[in-house]
Amino acid sequence: MSTPSAQAPAAPHDGDVLPAADVSRAADVLRGRRIAVLTGAGISTDSGIPAYRGVGAPATRTPMTVQTFLASDEARRRYWAGGHLGWRTFTAAQPNEGHRALFEMERTGVSGGVITQNVDGLHLRAGSSRVVELHGTMRTVLCLRCGQVFSRGAVAAQIDEHNPWLTRPENIVLNPDGDVSPETTAGFVLPVCTVCDGMLKPDVVFFGEFVPAGRFRLAESLLASCDALLVAGSSLVVNSGIRIIERARRRGLPLVVVNLEPTRADAWATATVAGRTGDVLPALQEFLS
Known part of the structure; x- marks a missing residue:
């Protein structure tokens, strides 16, 4: 797989304002830590793949x-x-700025890898190599x-x-x-x-089906190798995501949530950023590089 070149942070979409103070605060929480990333459908909407929930669903x-x-x-x-x-x-569908920012975080050692609820393969196509495709x-x-x-x-x-x-x-x-x-x-x-x-x-994994135990153990192993958790583009309505959150909470890991709308984990988060992953993740990657 070819290696994508580093990308500058994407400009916010028309009508959106990048919440700079929230991004800076999230970066302060994550800085100096090895980050595990949990992604959901919200990271792929900018690639033209709709989500079940949230804006435009x-x-x-x-x-x-x-x-x-x-x-x-x-x-x-x-x-x-x-x-x-x-x-x-x-x-x-092609990887977007959010996928590429996470690849850059992995390439530079900031991220230990991605646990994704998505089935589209866009993280792999963006260049990420440590990817657990949970579903x-x-x-x-x-x-x-x-x-x-x-x-x-x-x-x-x-x-x-x-x-x-x-x-x-x-x-x-x-x-x-x-x-x-x-x-x-x-x-x-x-x-x-x-x-x-x-x-x-x-x-x-269809609705009504369980994530295979071996695959969930891979996700737990990735999380265990890290000391912070970043959630990007997931409402965390699906229980597989909440199980990852619970594992992080048991270890007392800092939790940062990036999503356009409120999530089930906001009350537990160390920091939250309300924004598009395609805008926020490149900005976070710049702060942490």
Whole structure:
């Protein structure tokens, strides 16, 4: 992977004011410490990937649960058809200033790595190497019968072959899962495992599913190697994020929260910054470099 060049802090978006005093205070909390970073959907919204909650989130979006996915052929057809239509747009999203700032923090030794709730792979594409993808990744697909692992590209090719009638909308509007809403799923042929014909599922943690224990231990190990926690772009509504916060609290680690809106951890935070991660993280990186 090529190494991105260092970037100057991004200018605030039109209508936004970078809260300089809050950023300075957060930097004072973090300075001289090795930082673990926990990120959520808010860091990827500037890359065109919407979030379930917060500014600009869909008002009535109902996420797919693992129970529904496993129990219903129609639900799986809807999931795979919509996911296929949005997949290329989702994977074409590029890392933004927030992702690049975190890469710079890792490169210079300020950060010990990133624990992310996102499945878009943008931290890795920005150059970060110590990344725990807590909720999995859209890059791979699993067979639930035999355990075979496939690339998403291979599954996409199978969907194209068996569903040549399925055409992408002219103007793609992504949902938070990286899918779009298909006009119809009538006649859609589900992809299957080419080894055993078993059911396929993206290698992501659905709503109603637990983070695999081994993966959570990796996140705990990353946190244990650091002595401060920075939360960026997460409302912390999902329990996996709160579990990381609880581990940090048990050790008495300083906690800094950067998010546009209030979070479940604000009352425990040593410092909070209300702002876009694409604005605040580059400013923090400059303070700490």
